[in-house]
Amino acid sequence: MNLFTAPETWPFGVGFALIVGLALIEGLGMLIALSPSSVVDHWLPDFHADSALDQWLGWLHVGKVPALVLLLLFLTGYTVFGYSLQLVAQGLWGAYLPAWLAGTLAVPAGLATVRSLGALIAHIIPRDESSAVSDQTLLGRVGVISGGIARRGLAAQARVRDSLGRTHYLMVEPDLEADVFEEGTQVLIVRKVGAFYRCIANPHPGLM
Structure with missing residues (x-):
């Protein structure tokens, strides 16, 4: 057979x-x-x-x-x-x-x-997250959407550096319902909801 x-x-x-x-x-x-x-x-x-x-x-x-x-x-x-x-x-x-x-x-x-x-x-996969870094220390940090398109309800990957210069790859969603962030967009991490971070458009792109 x-x-x-x-x-x-x-x-x-x-x-x-x-x-x-x-x-x-x-x-x-x-x-x-x-x-x-x-x-x-x-x-x-x-x-x-x-x-x-x-x-x-x-x-x-x-x-x-x-x-x-x-x-x-x-x-x-x-x-x-x-x-x-x-x-x-x-x-x-x-x-x-x-x-x-x-x-x-x-x-x-x-x-x-x-x-x-x-x-x-x-x-x-480029991930360099450390358990020694508190989630709260990444709030207020500027990052760049590095994989996918971020919409509310659909997270994308963002590359963020902490205060020590280490790179972290976070899953982020827009904090505002109407926002859509494409790959390469600069975003500001504003809060964490569950396992994901919320972000807004970087209001000061020159400071990146």
Whole structure:
């Protein structure tokens, strides 16, 4: 029986379909200047390393890498390992493992992929935030929209320097409903609401 049509491999077929679907959604979002990754990250809570759950999520780079990227990494590791596992089972025993068993055994592989490749991506993505810097110290700082278009309800990435000259990458939204800030716009960080910062147009661009 064909590997990709066998009923024992249906979890990995679903995983592959999700990979293609998420990639298409992200690609279409880029064409209309709307990042689904930013939308998903907008609704995620702000994590702190003060509980076992938060530490586990931190181990998986949640908050350091866009959530959809982490999901794609998991699905890729899960799917590739799952199909490979079924091929090995077919070669050794002449039959595929039950779908529930193979699907369960592939979960650690997906998590390992998130952990290993997520660390690489976290280093590539320009983030230099330090837990030693209070959120309040970034209020009143001037930044530049560096990724996406910031609208109310749709955060974009802004590059901000603290008083020590260190660069931070924040997710920001306009403080005023009518404002829209495109990439390259100078903004002033005025407050923090939940996991995101609010900003206004920089009233003194010459001081940047």
